[in-house]
Amino acid sequence: MRYLLLFLLSFFSWSITAQISDFNHIDFTKADNVVALNEGKDLDNLALLTFKLTNKLSTDVEKFRAIYTWVSRNIRGDSYQHNLVSRKRDKFKNNSLGYIKWNNEFKKIAFKKLLNHKKTMCTGYAYLIKEMCYMANIDCQIIDGYARSFKTNVEALESYNHSWNAVKLNNKWYLCDATWSSGYMINSSLFVKDYNDGYFLTDPVLFAKNHYPMQKKWFLNDSLKESKFIPEPIVYGETFKHKVIPISPERLNTIISKNQEVYFKFKSLDTISNKDISLIQVVGNVHRSFKIYDLKNKNGLISFRHRFKRRGLYDVHLKIKNDIVVSYSFEINKP
Structure with a gap:
């Protein structure tokens, strides 16, 4: 069981529409089959991989589905990087400039490991999806913010610790998190591949249960933008699977x-x-x-x-x- 501590914002809007339902008319079978055909491909030629994943798909949402699912299924979480960054966040807790300087240098090492070994942490997942979307002519942004877990940001937002993506499809923004779709860590040391489709084009209210963006506009919900969060019941990856x-x-x-x-x-x-x-x-x-x-x-x-x-x-x-x-x-x- 992977523990993902959520929060519920104090104002709850009933105008809930699961974003994936915007595309009920789209059959993702073809996109998912393309992903399966390209399983295990290397990242040494990212443009060619993006072309293989998207060139036979007719809509942007299918192309994004192929990119997102391939990244989630083929990139592994890196416990070493995760633990190292966590320790550095603690070390530089009162020195944000020092952390930024260290992080900018570390990103070079992290992205090299991503390209060579297909292992990364949240920023790497978000970065890779953004780059592949750019090559497919899809507008995609990296969103930095706070993820709530049983270890971090439990009672208050103490430090930003996570990155995810917003993607623009048919002139509307959608939210997704390939890191948490890809699998989960056991005891912060062992990565278990376990694809969870619940983080793909997730309803903003559900997404806000464990994602708090630094820029509130990326809540993608006017009610959430004006709300303050409080410590709320714990949710898990299964919560997103069942869309509860x-x-x-x-x-x-x-x-x-x-x-x-x-x-x-x-x-x-x-x-x-x-x-x-x-x-x-x-x-x-x-x-x-x-x-x-x-x-x-x-x-x-x-x-x-x-x-x-x-x-x-x-x-x-x-x-x-x-x-x-x-x-x-x-x-x-x-x-």
Whole structure:
């Protein structure tokens, strides 16, 4: 399980349209087949690779799909670079100019490793996609900002630590993150390839769960631009796979009285059956189910209720099918 800590902005807009749905009329089979035919290709001639990926595709979104998916499936995350940059961020925490100077020198080494060994970290993924889009005549930008994880930017935005892309298709901007599509790290040392399509042309509200751009215009949502984030429930890569947007409870940590009713609510951009929804607590390797009631599921808006009858601290997880998608923490006190 890869942990990607999200935040929910305090104002939630219901004008949600999953951006990928703008292209429901497009069949990506041809683009995905082109990616498969070019699996494992080297980066020594980037222009030729871009041509092979895009020249037989008729629309920009198909071309971008081929570029994005190839990068996500063929570039590996580099734990050494990730850990090195993390240590340098800590070292230069109070010296931003010193960090910028070091980072500018390190980028030369990082990009050389990317081209020679197809290993990189977030900036490398974003850089490669931008360069290939340029060669395909597609407008694409690198977006720098804050990613929230179980280790960084948990309670506040302390330091920017991530990069992703915005791409312009049919005169509209879209968001994506090839780094997190490509796979995940185990204990910050082992990269596991595991393509996650949930970060491709993601709905801006869902994307904002763990991406906070330095320039707020790249939220691509007017309501989000005006909002401040608060520590919110934890989400995971599976959250994006199932396209789940948590709504209530709003905060990661909630203090309530014993027997007080808790209202759970979330939005799903995919179809979810009632039998696939559960609320659990994990104790060791055992999943203990909580009783839920008043379950409602209408037009993708799902809600239910639960009462905690005993005092104590609880880590509670929303589960869709076999995947934990949202986690909460509750402190239950006397009435």
